[in-house]
Amino acid sequence: MSPFIRIRNVTRRFGDVVAVDDLSLDIDRGELFCLLGASGCGKTTLLRMLAGFERVDSGSIEIDGIDMAAVPPAARPVNIMFQNYALFPHMSVADNIAYGLRRAGLPKPEIVARLEELLRLVRLTGMGARQPLQLSGGQRQRVALARALARRPKLLLLDEPLAALDKKLREDTQFELVDIQERLETTFIVVTHDQEEAMTLASRIGVMDAGKLVQVDTPRTLYDRPRNRFIADFLGTVSFLEGVVTSVNGGFVSIDGAVSVTAADPGGFAVGDAVRMAIRPEKIALGRAPSGGVNEIPVTVEDLAFTGVATNYRVIGPDGVRLKLTHPNRRGDVVPLEWEQTGFVSFDPADVVLLRD
Amino acid sequence: MSPFIRIRNVTRRFGDVVAVDDLSLDIDRGELFCLLGASGCGKTTLLRMLAGFERVDSGSIEIDGIDMAAVPPAARPVNIMFQNYALFPHMSVADNIAYGLRRAGLPKPEIVARLEELLRLVRLTGMGARQPLQLSGGQRQRVALARALARRPKLLLLDEPLAALDKKLREDTQFELVDIQERLETTFIVVTHDQEEAMTLASRIGVMDAGKLVQVDTPRTLYDRPRNRFIADFLGTVSFLEGVVTSVNGGFVSIDGAVSVTAADPGGFAVGDAVRMAIRPEKIALGRAPSGGVNEIPVTVEDLAFTGVATNYRVIGPDGVRLKLTHPNRRGDVVPLEWEQTGFVSFDPADVVLLRD
């Protein structure tokens, strides 16, 4: 069986700029897929090509086995939830949500029934008569979602669905969005520049850079096994160390640089290779005294920041090596070191990611 | 000795709205104090009163022992770093920074020397000839900081200093800001709506709501011992449980509600009191099997979100009790439960905060 969405060698140029560059991607039915990238990486162009608002210069897009080249936006089984929602300001909440149903010429009783169902789905029952401007940001987001879902699209595109919400609301809303997606089993493609949003929402993430997909994987794989420096840096905080491979032995690689590090062998590295090591802040343990394990480095605390849930440290090791680490403020976990104190950090060889760039 | 800044019963009304309501606050020399609150809570009005842009309806403000009532903004030993920086768009970086020095009529060689020193301080040496529009967001923020520091104010006011920066840059910048403050030993007052920003920057935080200071404390005390529900909710994620005190005994309080909880006795609670319990997500441990300790509740995983550093859970306990908890993705920490699985959460009596509202 062919995949639900089949993007093959799609390219789109604006003048000299290649917005989307020979991109191929398959997405399965019912997935919550996330296109992640910085602004200008081409993710929004790809989204608009799926919706039919943007021409495809070369390549093809198939949705549910049908080539979309000749299908105008209104006829595609696709709806889009716009960034900033694009609610019609001159229509009530109900008229906004029913807009697509009216265009489709549905009979009035069916429109009313469907409207009630949608209002219930997004927990806005009884607010149909309100004007969009009278709503809070979170309510507006839910109206936009209901409007985009009204025509029961096979594919829903969401352009930065949480960007306009404040931090606290964002967390609740992302759980809600995942719930609705799971209940309806509609395929969702979310475009975002926020790596945390992507990781919490998506079953799979495609990271885009300069019009190309750099890596497509589950959030956990992307975070724990980034393919290159760009991905490692883009998805969360990371510390980089540089060095040269001195031995490859029994599943471990030894690397010499400002500090000596032992890493689990991912294969493909030989003695003499220059490597960059990426280590996540939560994988580094900090203690007052050495524990005698591998990868233990004496450090001085340069900065520390209490964030509530955790305390973030910046420490300096030998040769000015800087590491960022985070220490959860859990029960029983005492904060091990204060500002300008010295101690030791250590990390597991399995938590060291070796990169070539 | 009197405090460096002495705010006494200050009130400011706009029509019927009391923006700042009989507020008193002392700030010491060299502090990095943070005014935290939602938009419209009066924090910016208070800041503008300190700078002299806003009239004081009643009450008094003293800075370094001098009453500020009759001192115009230009004559106060105070400078302000504006939200969105308010850089003069028609002047170069150097002209922006030197603006205050030129107004003060300093001799030219001294201006040049001071300018070099300030550019070095904010790591913009050699960029004096650039125009503000040619700079990145982070660079613009540093120009604004240098300009505000140029006249060597005794007090620097910072209005949402990091709000215009993106997430990754914000973290670096907040460490930098703290470093500069510590080096110069100038008193900083930062206004922000972002609790994480406040907690990482400030030595003390004053939380404002509806023109009043609700609580003034260190970040850690505010987070671990919030005075009321508003503070607990405003500073980070929290789960609330409700119940009635059934016994107060040997330093512990027993509470009955949807679940039975034992909490450390903060004093002042009696049998029969209705209480609200606040528990932070990182203080709740999650396991597959019961460990047999106190405050152990059987739960089902409703939602979970991998964020990289940690995994956030939402779980449902008996009687529909909902708890939010966070589990660090540390070395050796396996994620204990997946979606819709059942398990047990537990938390220490010392980590339960008892609130009356």
Add this chain to the structure above:
Amino acid sequence: MAAARQWIARHGRRLVVALPLLWLLVFFLLPLVEVAQTSFTVARRGIPPFAPLWGFGEDGFFTNFNLENYGLLLDYWQDYIGPAGNSLRLAFFSTLICLLFAYPMAWWIARSNPRRRAILLVLVMLPFWTSSLLRIYALIGLLNPNGFINSMLMFLGVIDTPIRMMQTDFSIYMGMLLTYLPLMILPLYAVMIRLEDDLLDAAADLGASRAGVFLTVVLPLTLPGIIAGSLLVFIPAVGEFVIPALLGGPEQIMVGKHGRQGVVDRILPQP
């Protein structure tokens, strides 16, 4: 010292506010009062073409107050009905024609990139900079039986005899269009520039046809501009007399023209 400075600061601010208020009073309100007063005074030859309503002459206070003008209106109201109807009809259709031309133009300008937008706006405003009479004469030169357009069409062999374009409704409405189009374009542009592209895309995405997008989204959201532009054109168009006089046939008598013939012409300085 500080108190004195504060006093000056406050006083200065009041002066800054008082000056424009005074200006509005003197040069907006007073002319209106003057115009109202004029209706109660008597006509005469001179500049202005009416006697003052009251004043202080050599014999002290005098007044020319009378209701004769309103009496005239009562006596001759039938003479005014026709021209008034003409004027309203002319203004109505001029407004409609301006709207039909201005709407796609404003749309095109608002949807252009910012650079081209600025150039187009200047082009739209440019006619305001040239003398309105010169513009009308240029139009006459274009529309005359042996003018540019007829010459061109005859040269190309499209027609054999000149088309009569001057002194028709066509020439009048062309003149009105030429004069009032910018007043219609600007308010339309102002609402269209604020119309988000996403709203149009959202409507199309939800299944609306091109006409559907226009009728359900574009038209209702640009209605304020349509109303504002129509008022801006209609109000001065009602009083317009130069264009019908120069471009229209002798049968065109408008309120404005009538009024001018009755009052204004007498005192226009003759060369």
Add this chain to the structure above:
Amino acid sequence: MAAARQWIARHGRRLVVALPLLWLLVFFLLPLVEVAQTSFTVARRGIPPFAPLWGFGEDGFFTNFNLENYGLLLDYWQDYIGPAGNSLRLAFFSTLICLLFAYPMAWWIARSNPRRRAILLVLVMLPFWTSSLLRIYALIGLLNPNGFINSMLMFLGVIDTPIRMMQTDFSIYMGMLLTYLPLMILPLYAVMIRLEDDLLDAAADLGASRAGVFLTVVLPLTLPGIIAGSLLVFIPAVGEFVIPALLGGPEQIMVGKHGRQGVVDRILPQP
């Protein structure tokens, strides 16, 4: 079917773009060409007051091309120098006076709350809606020796004999101000509305005096509006002839008035 629809969609879009382009061509470019052509043709009595440069008559193609008009300019250039100087001086000082009045008014409007701002902008635009001649006559009624202002001042006992205000530079500049002020206010308002309050506060916070804030921040940042407004006023003010004719003394001869006397007046339809 889908292809046909797409073709129409594309064609329709071109039509929408072509229409305004055509309009600009016909009604902006062609009049300019006409005006240029007119300079090479000969004057005559009639509407328009000049013969066509070329055309197709009963005898086929004819042309009236000659350089006589430029010859006249060479012969009589001294007659035009004085009026040209007068016009430029009038336009320059009118622009300056408009700027001095418009600057604080635009500032006041831009700093008002949005509701009052809208009302004030409408008030500023309102004079555009009333006939310009009516406005000028109202001004004459105000400034006349026995007009409102003199009557008022004499009634209040401030003066004994009327002040001569009409047919002076004062009355001319008042007329210019009354006519052109909105053109100066609008571009100033447009730059001032974008001027952030924080910039002014920042300058004051860094030790600038009121004058310092104005000279180092406000003035440079509103300069584009000053330039735009000055151009908008200066260009039509150079060609203005109605205001000097009605409000000025007989010694006021401007380029515009001169040109009108030479060409336009002859063909103004006499009542």
